[in-house]
Amino acid sequence: MTLSQIKFDRTFRHGPGVECGECPIRTRAVCSLCEPHELNALDGIKSYREIPAGKRLYEAGEPMEHVASVVLGVGTLSRTLEDGRRQMVGLLLPSDFIGRPGRAEALYDVEALTDLTVCRFERKGFERILGSTPNVATRLLQMTLDELDSARDWAVVLGRKSARERVASFLLILARRLGRQSGGEMLFQLPVTREAMADYLGLTLETTSRQMSALRRDGVIATEGRSAVRVPDLIRLAEEAGDDSDGVALV
Amino acid sequence: MTLSQIKFDRTFRHGPGVECGECPIRTRAVCSLCEPHELNALDGIKSYREIPAGKRLYEAGEPMEHVASVVLGVGTLSRTLEDGRRQMVGLLLPSDFIGRPGRAEALYDVEALTDLTVCRFERKGFERILGSTPNVATRLLQMTLDELDSARDWAVVLGRKSARERVASFLLILARRLGRQSGGEMLFQLPVTREAMADYLGLTLETTSRQMSALRRDGVIATEGRSAVRVPDLIRLAEEAGDDSDGVALV
DNA sequence: CGAGTAATTGAAGTTTATCAACACACGTGG
């Protein structure tokens, strides 16, 4: 398999009457603990939406009448300061939840990086279900607690890691969540430009690019074209990320 | 009122038979939405604990058989990298929740900065209550979502703000959560050393100290002794923090 | 009041940002 053959999954074809049972995020999303009858309640208010790559779904401060689960594709959550400085505060990968019950306004900009498929719920209706469906509430709490942990982990990266470690940390996250294994190597497509990477990493795009070059020069990664990445040795990459603790939780 | 007279509240005297109704965090903590009969369930498994300043309650990786609410005092949540770099990922102020239902191990170091009073619950018992008491589950979800937002906001500070802006941001948070108003000024005690501030801010203690001096020189703050701080103009401080958006949500 | 810790300040060094030029990929149209 050559690097250029790695593409994002776009296999899920939805439409009226598509069953949740066929949904690729059925086992990880906010609905994953639901019994069949609970799923019916969600099914009644759900609708799929396709968002083209590059489109902004919400801007910080805007009203937000829906919540949603990412089904396919990659999005970002970010904040822009008045002088233009931008910081991404979260990646939105399949099964991630967008929006917040109980809040009518977006706190962050939400953007589609690749074409995005989301499973959308009208917010008020979702809040009602949340109150009457413990398995949804429980799962949302679990997911939020997990998100909180990753946000805190990311604060460690932003607060204490060098540019090289930050870039390695980012590649490691993507390799774990998007990578395909192929003969001991991990292969994946970067869903982001250098600029977006820089926004996530709290660096400039030039520094980001330099560190990518350095990691390539040192054999930690190989690249092909703009976005295909090969990681020959995930443990080596984890060491570069400073995550160490002898290679915790690889895979 | 002189700065040195500002002290932390230590007015809550607990002991066997103390009613939740007298609890200073009754209206904000995880129990705040509870009906009287729900409170009884929590009351049955709660116990107050005093932790002296400086003590570590948990270390990352350790088993954690309890969860708790901070009642009085200030604590920290932090992670230490193998080479000694440390990043604080959260401040624990009164009403904040410690621990996570469903996880048996601490992810971060938890330390008492000042003497700390916590209202503690055995984790398994708390998880049972969570399942049977929607008002606890709802409130915990609210609080976790809020925490997630602050963690993300902090990522913006760490990723994009200058040393001066970071120090100002930190002072602003403390002024809002710990400050007492006195004739248009805000007065509070720093519950942390410069080193702990630096750990929170992703800076060195020297840089932190220099920026404190600079803010003092520029009249943004006044200090007395090591930890008393006076903020003559909260809006000015918010501007220095780069938080701007014309002084959002002061108070 | 004195000892010891915490905080401040200075000088030099390192990392990252900024400004600027150039190269490469990828889609478009010839």
Place this chain on the structure above:
DNA sequence: CCACGTGTGTTGATAAACTTCAATTACTCG
């Protein structure tokens, strides 16, 4: 299918911010 143009990525030189190492001063507590 190749040439071309535009946006994206790379690299270099310089400047700025922050860190590091070191010395001094100021609190606080016994």
